[in-house]
Amino acid sequence: MNSNKKFFLMIIGIIGVVIFWIGWVSMNPADEKAMATFVSVDELLEDNITHRTKLGGLVKDGSIVISETNHLDCSFVLKEGDLELNIKYDRTRPDLFKDGAEVIVTGQYVNGVFYADELQTKCASRYEGDLRDENSYNLSEIDS
Amino acid sequence: MMDFIRDYGLILILFILPVIFVIQPLFLPMIAKKNIQVDVTSLKRKKLLIYRQIKELEMEFDIGNINEQDFSSGRADLKREVSEVIAQLNSL
Amino acid sequence: MTPIAGSVAMNLAFGFSILTVLTLILYTRNGDQRLFLTGQRLALGISFFVFLATFILAYQLIQSNFDIDYVARYTSIETPFVYKITALWAGQSGSLLFWLFILSIYATIVILQNQGKHNSLMPWVIITLAIIQMFFLVLTNYVTNPFKPTDADFIVANGNGLNPLLQNVTMAIHPPTLYLGYVGFSVPFGFAISAMINRDTSPLWIQSIRRWALVAWLFLSIGIILGGWWAYRELGWGGYWAWDPVENASFMPWLTATAFVHSIIIQEKKDMLRVWNMVLIIITFTLCIFGTFLTRSGVMSSVHSFTGSSLGPIFLTFVFLIMIVSFGMMYFRRNVLKSPRKMESFTSRESGFLFNNMVFVVMCFAVFWGTLFPVFSEAVRGTKITVGPPFFNQINIPIGLILLALTGIGPLLAWRKTGKKSLIRNFTFPIITGLIVSIILLLIGFRGAVVMSFSLGAFVTATIVTEFARGIRARQKKLNESIVMSLVRMVSKNRSRYGGYVVHLGIVLMFVGFTGHAFDEEKEFSLKVGESDHVAGYNFELIKLSEAERPNHYAWISDLRVTKIDGEFVTNLHPEKRIYFHKNPDPNRRQPHSELDIHNTLNKDIYSIFSGVDSENGVAFIKIMINPLVEWVWLGGYILIFGTMIALWPRKDQ
Known part of the structure; x- marks a missing residue:
């Protein structure tokens, strides 16, 4: 076998091993938090999906309840269209988490409550507000 | 109006000059095409490149990364290449 | 000057870009030198008008001309001067113009630097660059124009202001550095295309782009490291790398570019791997455009992405065009791309380089796979499955460790073929070093990837030390110099080689830092003044909770006293909870921000976040993270930069 062929086989071999490895990890991730399925609230409720999922929606106004005993414990209602879903979350909340915020939660749906372990708010590093709101105030009013 | 003239005047200048x-x-x-010139510079670069390769080969040998036989054959190859380049340079 | 001048300048630049391409193509047909000169000047003209447009936008930002939508969106009257300028790249359209601005700087340098040189290569290099400029000019002119007037039926009294997260020095430097890297690869790409068209694929074109590639690589590296540093110091989730799509978008071209800067050495010295180098630079450049696309497409949800964008399809089309044209050209030029020499042995420096290249590309593919997994899974199975950091870590840790091993093995192999004797001699000391370290670590009780990483690190460090030592000894034997003299002369005579070793050392330190991640600990708790809680052997007592009003925000300041469990004082930490735009009557437009405080040592960082406050009851919510060895990542970064500078430092004869 000439050396060119040997190298060729070697390269094919490496590529084969790596594709196998990537495929294997994709099928059997070691950490259960490695993957999450993006679903809509509709799908989640209808199919009663209990494996790890990711949901996007808005925080319903006035729905944020923070526990009296442990201030990290928090529950709120996620709205997607007309559908609503109770969320429980017990970790540090992002700065931009508030009524009406657009959030993405990751976690599991168990018996009517979604237990989230990840809570992301949109627009963390980009800030593109709606200019029309500027109509409501101007600088001099605020300073006074 | 003045603003208009000033702005468009500036634009006109910025357009016409380029x-x-x-x-x-x-x-x-x-x-005329300056092809000869081109060849000289690229040949000179080639010469420099080969000189550097010879230097590096010598260093590798001194360190002990290459055996005697590879070193002498490698250096002979490079020397042949560089003499070809020099011959080409001289012929111009 | 009014914004109209900016629009005019961008339109003129677009017109000039078309003329440049036409003129230079005509020149390559008939060879009239006057056309070449005109083409060159037209190309300079594109850049001139782009500079002009950029300066006009900057001027508008400084002047706070809120009649321009972009100015109103990203600055306000209170925005400090510096950040009015950095707002140039804070938003979609501005950042595209800024991309173009940097490309124009590069194009100008290439044209001026190569006047009278590379007369056959230059026309096509300029054409390629002009086409890239043309593409971005189409975007800034007709798709998202930074000079678009404010779309409002009222006079905008004040703008939105720049996100406070972006108002710090790192964030002012990070995007431009990253762009300098991304855009920098346009130049080697241009030379590659030109070399193919000219059927001249000998090592000479590689010579002319080696430094360009290295400069772009350096900027890309710095950009990525700065991004990590910013995330770590500002975002407050305690890490520096999240495998976020946009981070991956910068990491992928970095991987292929790293492969490229290695494999061009082979082509330069041995005239091998011609095809491979072409493939690498094409992929790298495509990934740079693709990265610019990912941030703007809305395909990926990411903290970095710009909102509501229509650029996706246009960018994708451009990416496909680049690939089709480049690879098509490779197919038509397959004859000239055949390398005259072949690999001879597995145990040669050449094959070491080849394998390192393979692994880099494979890793890039793994990252690509994970990044686009949601897209793939949706196409194949109809469900959008996202993958998180654990997935990327699991896949990439073994690949990364193989790379680390190759970093050590490669330099010890000889060109062409390494004999058995020198194999044994070269590898004895490094392997023994690695083994000793691994045995010690196993005895202490470490297991798995941690042991591998540290031992391989020791192995690589040992190879670097051996390389330096043997080089110095060889010189001393021959020239009778002092050690210091030998070192200095040796390095300065072989800059890319020894600079490269220094970069490797930086990489080793970074791996040490990455490995520290395995020992991270964290805890979240709430404290009233006087209370304390503990984590990982440290005790945290809340001494004081104060409030302050500062010019652009309101702050709650905690005073945490950190002691070891046995009472030994460690440090005081002052994480803050801030509210920006606190005077805004609309509470929804006020922006909370956690300003964190870090106590860093080489050994570990104590990272404190003031995550929330209950001001009625005087309760502070604190999150503490103990992150071992993070400092090593930044240290490795400095060494990487230093090493690249050595490799780049010009020689007198260049």
């Missing part, structure tokens, strides 16, 4: 700069060469007399 255009003159750009089309100026088209009014030059025909220039």
Whole structure:
């Protein structure tokens, strides 16, 4: 076998091993938090999906309840269209988490409550507000 | 109105100057191709490159990364290449 | 000057870009030198008008001309001067113009630097660059124009202001550095295309782009490291790398570019791997455009992405065009791309380089796979499955460790073929070093990837030390110099080689830092003044909770006293909870921000976040993270930069 062929086989071999490895990890991730399925609230409720999922929606106004005993414990209602879903979350909340915020939660749906372990708010590093709101105030009013 | 004139005046200047700069060469007399010049510079670069390879080969040998046989055959190859380049340079 | 001048300048630049391409193509047909000169000047003209447009936008930002939508969106009257300028790249359209601005700087340098040189290569290099400029000019002119007037039926009294997260020095430097890297690869790409068209694929074109590639690589590296540093110091989730799509978008071209800067050495010295180098630079450049696309497409949800964008399809089309044209050209030029020499042995420096290249590309593919997994899974199975950091870590840790091993093995192999005797001699000391370290670590009780990483790190460090030592000894034997003299002369005579070793050392330190991640600990708790809680052997007592009003925000300041469990004082930490735009009557437009405080040592960082406050009851919510060895990542970064500078430092004869 000439050396060119040997190298060729070697390269094919490496590529084969790596594709196998990537495929294997994709099928059997070691950490259960490695993957999450993006679903809509509709799908989640209808199919009663209990494996790890990711949901996007808005925080319903006035729905944020923070526990009296442990201030990290928090529950709120996620709205997607007309559908609503109770969320429980017990970790540090992002700065931009508030009524009406657009959030993405990751976690599991168990018996009517979604237990989230990840809570992301949109627009963390980009800030593109709606200019029309500027109509409501101007600088001099605020300073006074 | 003044603003209008000022702005468009500026734009006009900023437009016309580059255009003159750009089309100026088209009014030059025909220039002959300078191919020979090109060859000299690229040959010189090639020569420098081979010299450096020889130096590096010597260093590798001094360190002990190459055996005697590879070193001498490698250096002979490079020397042959560089003498070809020098011959080409001299012929120009 | 009014914004109209900016629009005019961008339109003129677009017109000039078309003329440049036409003129230079005509020149390559008939060879009239006057056309070449005109083409060159037209190309300079594109850049001139782009500079002009950029300066006009900057001027508008400084002047706070809120009649321009972009100015109103990203600055306000209170925005400090510096950040009015950095707002140039804070938003979609501005950042595209800024991309173009940097490309124009590069294009100008290439044209001026190569006047009278590379007369056969230059026309096509300029054409390629002009086409890239043309593409971005189409975007800034007709798709998202930074000079678009404010779309409002009222006079905008004040703008939105720049996100406070972006108002710090790192964030002012990070995007431009990253762009300098991304855009920098346009130049080697241009030379590659030109070399193919000219059927001249000998090592000479590689010579002319080696430094360009290295400069772009350096900027890309710095950009990525700065991004990590910013995330770590500002975002407050305690890490520096999240495998976020946009981070991956910068990491992928970095991987292929790293492969490229290695494999061009082979082509330069041995005239091998011609095809491979072409493939690498094409992929790298495509990934740079693809990265610019990912941030703007809305395909990926990411903290970095710009909102509501229509650029996706246009960018994708451009990416496909680049690939089709480049690879098509490779197919038509397959004859000239055949390398005259072949690999001879597995145990040669050449094959070491080849394998390192393979692994880099494979890793890039793994990252690509994970990044686009949601897209793939949706196409194949109809469900959008996202993958998180654990997935990327699991896949990439073994690949990364193989790379680390190759970093050590490669330099010890000889060109062409390494004999058995020198194999044994070269590898004895490094392997023994690695083994000793691994045995010690196993005895202490470490297991798995941690042991591998540290031992391989020791192995690589040992190879670097051996390389330096043997080089110095060889010189001393021959020239009778002092050690210091030998070192200095040796390095300065072989800059890319020894600079490269220094970069490797930086990489080793970074791996040490990455490995520290395995020992991270964290805890979240709430404290009233006087209370304390503990984590990982440290005790945290809330001494004081104060409030302050500062010019652009309101702050709650905690005073945490950190002691070891046995009472030994460690440090005081002052994480803050801030509210930006606190005077805004609309509470929804006020922006909370956690300003964290870090106590860093080489050994570990104590990272404190003031995550929330209950001001009625005087309760502070604190999150503490103990992150071992993070400092090593930044240290490695400095060494990487230093090493690249050595490799780049010009020699007198260049």
